Amino acid sequence: MTKPEKFTSRENSGEDTIAETWRLRQPISAKLIVFLLAISVLLGLSAHRSQMDRAFMETLGAVGSLFGWGESRVIKGAANFIGKSFPLVLEERTEVSRISDFDPNDLPMFAYLKIEETREYDTETEAWKIYSSQWLINPYGYLWRVIGKMADTIEIAIWGTILSVSLALPLAFFAAKNYSPSKILYHVARAICSFNRAVPDLISALFFVLMYGFGPIAGILALGFHTSGFLGKFFADEIENADPGPQLALSCTGASRLQVLRFAVLPQVVPQYFAYVQYILERNIRMATVLGIVGAGGIGMELKGRWDMFNFGHVSTILLAILLTVLALEHLTQWLRAKFI
Amino acid sequence: MFEFHSVGKVFDDGTVAVDGVDLRVRRGEFCVLLGPSGSGKSTLLGMVNGLITPTSGSVSHDGTPLVDLNIGEIRCKMGMIHQQLHLVPRLSVLGNVLSGALPAVSLWRSLLGLFPIDFMRKACNLLQEVDLDADHLYRRASTLSGGQQQRVAIARAFMLDPEIVLADEPVASLDPANSRMVLQLLKGTSRRHNASVLCSLHHLELAMEFADRVVALCKGKVIYEGPPSGLTRELLDRIYGVGLNGKSAPADAALTPRMETLTAVSA
Ligand SMILES: Nc1ncnc2c1ncn2[C@@H]1O[C@H](COP(=O)(O)OP(=O)(O)OP(=O)(O)O)[C@@H](O)[C@H]1O
Ligand SMILES: [Mg+2]
Numbered sequence: 001m002t003k004p005e006k007f008t009s010r011e012n013s014g015e016d017t018i019a020e021t022w023r024l025r026q027p028i029s030a031k032l033i034v035f036l037l038a039i040s041v042l043l044g045l046s047a048h049r050s051q052m053d054r055a056f057m058e059t060l061g062a063v064g065s066l067f068g069w070g071e072s073r074v075i076k077g078a079a080n081f082i083g084k085s086f087p088l089v090l091e092e093r094t095e096v097s098r099i100s101d102f103d104p105n106d107l108p109m110f111a112y113l114k115i116e117e118t119r120e121y122d123t124e125t126e127a128w129k130i131y132s133s134q135w136l137i138n139p140y141g142y143l144w145r146v147i148g149k150m151a152d153t154i155e156i157a158i159w160g161t162i163l164s165v166s167l168a169l170p171l172a173f174f175a176a177k178n179y180s181p182s183k184i185l186y187h188v189a190r191a192i193c194s195f196n197r198a199v200p201d202l203i204s205a206l207f208f209v210l211m212y213g214f215g216p217i218a219g220i221l222a223l224g225f226h227t228s229g230f231l232g233k234f235f236a237d238e239i240e241n242a243d244p245g246p247q248l249a250l251s252c253t254g255a256s257r258l259q260v261l262r263f264a265v266l267p268q269v270v271p272q273y274f275a276y277v278q279y280i281l282e283r284n285i286r287m288a289t290v291l292g293i294v295g296a297g298g299i300g301m302e303l304k305g306r307w308d309m310f311n312f313g314h315v316s317t318i319l320l321a322i323l324l325t326v327l328a329l330e331h332l333t334q335w336l337r338a339k340f341i
Numbered sequence: 342m343f344e345f346h347s348v349g350k351v352f353d354d355g356t357v358a359v360d361g362v363d364l365r366v367r368r369g370e371f372c373v374l375l376g377p378s379g380s381g382k383s384t385l386l387g388m389v390n391g392l393i394t395p396t397s398g399s400v401s402h403d404g405t406p407l408v409d410l411n412i413g414e415i416r417c418k419m420g421m422i423h424q425q426l427h428l429v430p431r432l433s434v435l436g437n438v439l440s441g442a443l444p445a446v447s448l449w450r451s452l453l454g455l456f457p458i459d460f461m462r463k464a465c466n467l468l469q470e471v472d473l474d475a476d477h478l479y480r481r482a483s484t485l486s487g488g489q490q491q492r493v494a495i496a497r498a499f500m501l502d503p504e505i506v507l508a509d510e511p512v513a514s515l516d517p518a519n520s521r522m523v524l525q526l527l528k529g530t531s532r533r534h535n536a537s538v539l540c541s542l543h544h545l546e547l548a549m550e551f552a553d554r555v556v557a558l559c560k561g562k563v564i565y566e567g568p569p570s571g572l573t574r575e576l577l578d579r580i581y582g583v584g585l586n587g588k589s590a591p592a593d594a595a596l597t598p599r600m601e602t603l604t605a606v607s608a
Pocket of ligand 2: 382
């Protein structure tokens with residue numbers, strides 16, 4: 001089907017409609033059908049391997065048992081957790097005998113003392129033995145503790161983001177094809193970005209814990225390095241895609257490349273940069289709550305400890321705190337963005 | 342001054358965009374490039390500010406070929422105004438005008454956006470010259486109308502007291518009234534600053550009205566050079582194709598000999 005053929009046929013038979021002379025593509029081709037079939041077979045195999053069939057059956061069972069048909073271990077598991085999670089634990093109890101320099105006349109705010117008796121059956125004397133212990137109850141002590149940990153977590157996320165931005169800005173300069181000083185540096189910068197993205201922060205946190213010990217440093221480094229891979233790439237792509245017109249105009253006036261970057265590119269990319277940083281900050285806050293599980297500071301460490309001790313009342317307080325914080329911060333950053341950009 | 346010595350440009354794909362152009366832009370004149378689409382106007386302008394290097398002949402400044410000069414230095418001696426406005430949309434009007442002076446500002450000052458006060462004054466004066474007032478100073482360029490944006494671009498082009506201002510279809514995206522005003526401001530400003538203007542235009546009437554000298558291009562060759570009054574009907578037909586109705590362009594064979602005699606006459 002070459003062009004001349006097409007044109008001659010049109011000249012010869014004047015009443016040919018366009019649809020006959022022009023080759024139209026079929027919306028559904030045999031190739032597409034084969035492709036879709038192959039994909040569904042592959043997905044089917046994979047579904048079994050990843051237990052999607054079991055997930056479906058169990059979920060069905062769970063819904064059934066909600067309506068009274070049979071039993072479901074999914075529902076049992078959920079009920080088990082929910083039953084133990086309430087009431088939320090807000091108070092902190094400390095046995096007075098364990099507190100050194102205890103002064104009953106100088107209690108913390110809202111705190112009170114409580115005497116608890118525990119009985120124990122002594123098999124030798126065949127009598128109940130009664131122990132009495134005095135507890136210092138701080139009704140909102142645990143809540144305060146969680147709030148403090150949450151603040152740590154947010155700080156980890158913020159510093160992680162600051163680290164990430166300060167790594168990403170220079171990376172972006174080298175990783176933007178149109179501004180990179182050399183091709184080698186361009187490839188190196190892109191490779192660093194990919195590498196940082198490729199190493200999950202939960203895993204790099206493990207190594208940073210080995211290097212810097214338990215605590216926030218490991219979390220900050222893990223978040224900073226991982227997300228600098230994203231930001232570096234996003235920033236660089238944004239520079240590459242910036243409208244070339246103003247850049248051309250400024251370089252025509254004789255401005256140097258750095259000046260062009262500052263005056264013709266930066267103003268164009270700033271709104272997007274803010275959007276990216278906002279997203280990364282939100283993501284880091286969510287991630288920082290989890291990082292503590294591997295010992296990298298923040299509320300995750302508390303969560304892991306309580307979970308391992310089956311203190312589900314404490315766990316649910318923590319979960320609620322995380323949920324509320326994430327929601328609140330998302331609104332806050334959105335509000336900030338709307339206000340300043 | 343800027344001079345073209347039998348300048349030619351053949352693009353990598355074999356397109357002959359400019360072919361043996363001799364041209365001298367005199368100090369302070371308003372020189373208009375005319376010619377149909379694809380006749381090489383943009384290419385010619387691009388060769389002055391070094392965006393495009395000629396494949397034959399040379400462009401020279403005060404007798405020295407541009408290739409022997411520092412491109413950054415030579416660019417400080419010229420301003421450029423583009424058809425698509427090319428202001429930085431999110432930068433303020435003042436910022437846009439100041440950015441025309443970047444080569445004269447030290448790097449650290451420019452990176453911090455701290456322009457010397459003299460430049461600020463100059464920017465304000467220029468904005469006044471193009472009929473923009475203090476209210477516009479800190480407005481984002483993107484919030485201005487097309488005509489206002491082009492006036493800002495004019496102010497930017499004059500920041501470094503250029504010898505020549507290159508304008509590639511500066512009014513192509515404006516309505517007639519705005520076009521006239523922008524050209525008036527461009528001409529007036531260039532007069533006051535004793536700068537020449539090399540400007541490509543599509544509008545014949547505007548060219549007739551504003552040009553001190555017209556250079557008409559056709560297929561990369563100069564076929565007329567002289568005052569606008571010398572543009573006869575017959576010449577226009579040759580430039581834009583017979584009848585100006587866009588239906589039929591004259592065959593190459595018929596046009597080329599006449600064109601050659603014309604260039605010979607004008608040279
Ligand atoms: N980068 C390029 N590569 C190849 N050919 C080009 C290039 N730039 C321009 N040309 C060709 O050179 C010729 C002259 O182009 P030029 O842009 O100078 O025309 P023009 O007179 O400015 O047209 P217009 O009035 O439409 O802007 C055209 O045929 C164009 O296709
Ligand atoms: Mg053009």
